[in-house]
Amino acid sequence: PPGAHVPALVIGTGYGGSVAALRLAQAGIDVHMLEMGMAWDTPGSDGKIFANTTAPDQRSYWLRTRTKQPLSNFLGFPIDKDIPRYTGILDAEEFGGIAVYQGRGVGGGSLVNGGMAVTPRRERFGAILPTVNADEMYNVYYPRANAGLGVTNVDQAWWNSVACYQYARVGRKHAERSGFSFVFVPNVYDWEYMKQEVAGTVPKSAVAGELLYGNNAGKKTLQKTYLAQAKATGRVAISALHRVTSVAPANGRYAIAVEQLDTTGTVVATKNVTADKVFFAAGSVGTSKLLTKLKATGVLPGLNNEIGKGWGDNGNVMCGRANHLWDPTGAVQASIPTAGIDNWDAGGAFAEVAPLPTGIETYASFYLSITRNPHRAQFSWNSAANRVELNWQTAWKQPSIDMAKSIFDKINAKEGTIYRTDLFGVYKIWGDHLTYHPLGGAVLGKATDNHGRLHGYSGLYVIDGALIPGNTSVNPFVTITALAERNIDRIIAADF
Template sequence: MNRRGFVKGAGLATLLGLAGVGTPTSVARADDVRPSPKTPLYRELVPEIFAPLPDPADHVPAIVIGSGFGASVTALRLSQSGIQVAVLERGSRWPSDPWRDIFVSDTIPDGRGFWHRTTFTGVNRIPVPVDSFGGVLDVCSYPGIDVWRGACVGGGSVVFTGVMIEPEQRFFDHVFRGVVDYREMHDVYYPKARSILRPSVMPADIYNSFAFAHSRAWDEQVRAAGYTPQPIDGAWNWDIIRDELAGRSRPSATVGCSNLGNSNGAKFDLNQNYLRYAEETGYARIYPGHRVDAIAKEPGASGRYTVAVTKLAPTGEVLRTRTLTCDMLFLAAGSVGTSELLVRARATDALPNLNEHIGEGWGSNGDVALARPLTTLEVGTQGTPSASRILDEEGAPVSLESWFIPGMTPFDITILASLGIVLDDTRGRFVCDPTDQHVDLQWPDDGTDGYSARALEVNDNVACHCRTTSQPALYADASFTAHPLGGAVIGRATDEYGRVCGYENLYVMDGAAVPGSTGTVNPSLTISALAERNIEQIIRSGG
């Protein structure tokens, strides 16, 4: 394959680091009882995920569905208030260790990487079989766009690339339109979230190491084009990355691993902060392997909710089905998961009072994968943490972040990657067929065209100022998002603090509440800060 073909083939996989997903691929049911042929190997490598799973009580005062950013914030603050909380997570609870082979690499993934998929498509565009297993990343294919979701305890924090940026006020206000006050978020809740998540900029010694030659080349390119690269905060343990560089830990973040997990704990995922702190209160318990299939009002019980749960082994085997009840129900299963539960509940009359805004306002955050030629002969493995970004406002506002090629060897592959994030108003909606309860995402046929072209325009501008070592074709791919947002938008489907309209003690606490975009930045910090704001008000007001 020539370099032009490689770059075009890399597209989606190049940017967000996953060489294994580039086109819609086959999905196996999570309750498919046929075990992966690699199950004995996984039992040997990661016995912890095969340990007997705990069961929640039949009734819990508060249930949190999901264990990502919004869920973890919610669980901590509820438990600190003395409220018993059950955190339900469909995926496994994966350990970390400096040397063990816990997570699979991004380059040659297996079942540990994907949530019950049967194939993946690599950079050569050839579908390759993968064993169906309860891995950490769920790739949902909809007409016109793929959506990446975490499927493990810690949710997206295990499979993201650590970037945490507060949006600028003018972009924040454009998105939230006065429902959420930026100054309050800036002064109180962004700092509150940062104090727990601990993001920081890349230290100079790491930036100047062999694993980040691509970051230095990226910065040189944007400077040549007239931009000033801005340092990025990342949720990384720089001491563990130093251990990798010094040979004191297995290579992970320094060789382009991130999107299928970091075995050595190099990333400050939520298992190291919010979730751990919640459990330490004694009031919160996490229940892996518990998939929530439906929610409803309990018949004849004022204020209570029912939660239909399937208990799953990592192989997909169904261990048990139950219906739990709770007094307070917090939805934080990610934009897709939360939206699915709500639109299904409305379509089946399980929650008939949900308003017309449920399922609406879904966006991709304007994500675009970009590639351009390399401009240095100093080539090492491409480390995962992102060092810097630029912002261009000559047209629709767009940021480009320095990115990485996943898990590649130190050979010259002649390209650099960027993540483009465009401030874009394209929106889709979730709909449910009540006959089979299937939920689908309706996304415009040309939904990605405008923001993809805008991101490519900026990438082209940078490339045309570069003296490159090669001339592969430039490429932009918006056929995916790793940042799904919306579907239960704050101030529309909910009140201004996430209380679902039409019901008491039912809340949306995650990216589903965000109106489709976080204003040219990655959403994790905003989701966390918004959850801090909302749960504080919910607790203070008594519901």
């Protein structure tokens, strides 16, 4: 209720926020979570909560009147279409040089992501989070995060036999014939459910291509894991369609300004609450935007000059390859990725063998590469335009393209194949206009202390992907979760 006071307020309900809420509640602290997206707990007119990847509708995009599909073209033809403006699940947030895809709703990115739950190789951890004790992370917090998220491995015998992973087996064959290391990656999908999907005994979800706009069955999103546990404590309240616009010091507490939205994105009410402690968990972009604005507009002038810095795209770049007719990748492709090609040490790229669930045979192999891109961008406040900007440049993807080529040029040469040029435009090979993995903007040990306490203010914390300086060498959510587990442990012990 307006004017209410809470001991702990969490902004955002993604990985960092969900970990914070659960652990605080278990420690006996009442928590209120504010989430700008919808609750995603009510079916639409088709009886389903989430739309299919192949048939986007108003539920699919955050406040857009036209879809902005990551693969914008097929056989060269643009595939985007008009949709009603709605508080949908996937935000394709456009900055000057990059579109940053993010989940919107209770569960954050877990609602829309591929569920790939990858713990980085131990020897690479020092380059990811240099100030964090790796022993603690690998002995305690990565295992805790994997358990909390419900991470498991695919049954490889089944994977080897099933039609919906034909595309991944083609990916393995081509990787191994070129001498690359092909690695299975864990996931949060319920593999027993997927086996039943294939057997035809339950409604199809991953096997029907559900992913980008939500998954109606087998994926263990945060709604089913951390947030379900958090709610079960009886100490966590969640308000959906509530967007935080300000956090200001007020008599030893913080005053939080909130806008309540309707499903067209219109502000229907503004509210104020106070809190003793505030956790910024609005995601790398959401947290960075809030802090950059609050510092620049004099609301939180004591934040240091590291705010907004150190932002990276995890080196994301996409491409497709055209296979020969004897290498079909399958008309039915499970939307849940299971594997990657690891050429990080030699070429700076880890390529996930991704599905292209179009429902027809395309003879295409599709990949999302994570690369060691060195560029870092900065958020800044544009007072004339009244918005936060990001100075990323599209040309900064070139190192990522070069690193991805360390894998795919070699595979193409070996297989006698070529790149697809029809997926991102007409005669355009590289999907270099986007990222799924925003990281940084309030970097650990720079904008905050070594546990996420913001410099300049006691009782303000960052606990999401904004802490991580731009790259994790693999898909990021397990690292975001494990770091949040580590930080909240210390914060509860020392600050409450």
